[in-house]
Amino acid sequence: MTTIMFYISNAIILYALLLVIVTCIRRPTDVRYTFLNxxxxxxxxxxxxLAITLGGVAVFIFGGFVDYSFWALREQTIRTNIGHVQLYKEGYLASGSTNxxxxxxxxxxxxxxILMQDPEIAPKIKAITGQIEFSGIISQYExxxxxxxxxxxxxxxxxLMLGSLDQVISGSDLSRIEQQNITIGSGISSALSAGYDDWVDLLVVNPEGGQNAMSSQVRGVFQSGIKAYDDTTIKLPLKTAQHLLQTDGISKIIILLQDTDQTESVIARINALIKTHHLNLESRSWNELAIYxxxxxxxxxxxxxxxxxxxxIIVVFMIGNTLMMNVVERTREIATLRALGLTKSYISRLFVLEGVVIGMVGSVLSVVFGIMIAGIININGIPMPPSPGYTQGYLAFVLWDQDYNLFWFSCALPLVTSVIASIIPSRRAANLVIAEAFRFV
Incomplete structure (x- = not known):
């Protein structure tokens, strides 16, 4: 549906531009006549x-706000321990997610x-890390x-890179030296009344089904803003987790790239390397994992x-009303032009041209004022309340300079609607009966 509308809009825009160009070349006085009328x-x-411009500006600003929201949510999703690409052992996603x-x-x-020595993808990789996921019970027996x-x-x-959006609200992040120290989510911290420097006990089940326990010191408390994540998650050094679970393996390999736009090319190359080296792995991009x-x-x-x-719809009615009033007020003028020998198609084309001109002016004003208002908003941003499932608000901005489609639609909206709105008035003007039009008061 969207694709069909896109092609229809492009066809209307092309018609409008050709109409203006042909008129400027063959009948330049018609352009002046159109402006005067x-x-x-x-x-x-x-x-x-004003209505056209406000509509165009509203679409431009809201579209930029939506683009920024998409970008911010995408980056937050990627940097909350998902990464751009994840590698699993074959069968993990099908039946291993529960164990x-x-x-x-x-x-x-x-x-x-193998990944870091590949000349094609190594320059695109920002970080590679192994992770092991498990669950258990955390207690503070005292x-x-x-x-x-x-x-x-x-x-x-x-x-720090994979959890770059996790804000440490107490203490500090994981240490490479203090291997027994852990960081806990703010929800767990509240549930246990445990904070920086407190000791907690972890109880887990290892791959063989036995129970292992370990005492750890809380090095920091983090908050990501995602309530479900903060209420259940703890982080600890990989080697410590492997020692606790009595395993040398990892659950997944997470790859963070320099640029999100490189994801498709990198995952294609990784799949080729998996086949070449006969690795028992399967890959997934963040786009396949980020359901929310x-x-x-x-x-x-x-x-x-x-x-x-x-x-x-508002713009169509506003422009249609203006052009229809022009037809009513210029009834005798139209009759005179018809009496002088001008054809119906010529009269119709004049009114369509008027719609095109007002649409073009509205397009320019919409983009100009949209950029100005977006620049003012982006100075300090707009404070927004927390999204559903989140605990922290954020500053919203208007991301207007990275989306060609936003410019296209802000320009196309006034122009396309003006052409559509001019159809009925132009047909009415062309179909006026000359004798009755001269008697119009």
Whole structure:
């Protein structure tokens, strides 16, 4: 549906541009005549232009806000321990997600070296880390409280990059030296009444089904803004997690790239390396793993489409009303032109040209004022409340300079709607009966 509308809009824009170009070449006086007639009633034309401009600016600003929201959510999703690409042992996603410890990757260092030595993808990689996921119970026996947790064993040197949006609100991040120290989410911290420098006990089940326990000191408390994540997650050094679980394997390999746009090319190359080296692995991109991201994108795109539809309808009625009033006021003038020998198609083309001109002026004004307002908003941003499922608000900005489609639609909206709105008035003007038009009062 969107693709069909895109092609229809492009066809209308092409027709409008050809109409203006041909008129300027063959009948340049018609362009001057159009401007004089269009702005004969300055107040009415000014109100119409104001409505067109406000509609275009509203679409431009909201579209830029949506683009920024998509970008921010995408980057937050990627940097909350998902990365751009993830590698698993074959069968992990199909049946290992409920028992991750039975589908571990034993040769992590070998795979890491293969990836980092490949000349095609090595320059695009920002970080590679192994992770092991497990669950258990975390307790503070002195206070008699415990809660369920989802543990992530991660290499401390890469935790800052992969968890770059996790804000440490107490203490500090994981240490490469203090291997027994852990960091906990703010929700777990509140549930246990445990903070920086407190001791807690971890109880887990190893791959063989036995129980292991370990006492750890809380090095820091982090907050990502995602409530479900902060309420259940703890982080600890990868080697410590492997020692606790009595395994040498990892659950997944996470790759963080220099640029998100490189994801497709990198994952294609990784799949080629997997086949070449006969590795028992399967790969997934962040785009396939980020279900919540796609749900939010679909929701916002639906809202944006509804807003565009409402604005388009308003603009069509405003321009149609202006051109229809012009037809009524110039009834005798149209009759005179017809009596002098001008054809119906010529009269119709004049009114369509008026719609095209007012649409072009509205397009220019929409983009100019849209950029100005976006620049003002981006100075300090707009404070926004927390999104559903989040605990922290954020500053919203207008991302207007990285989306060609936003410029296209902000320009196309006034022009396409003006051409559509001019159809009925132009047909009415062309079909006036000359004898009756001269008697019009």
């Amino acid at each position: 269009l702005f004969r009633q300055r107040r009415r034309s000014g109100v119409t232009l 991750t410890l039975n589908y571990t990757i034993p040769n992590y260092n070998e795979i890491k070296n 206070k008699g409280v415990s809660t369920f947790f989802s543990g992530v064993g991660i290499e401390p040197e890469t935790s 991201y796609h749900q939010v994108v679909n929701l916002f795109e639906g809202i944006f489409f509804f807003i565009k539809a409402i604005v388009s």
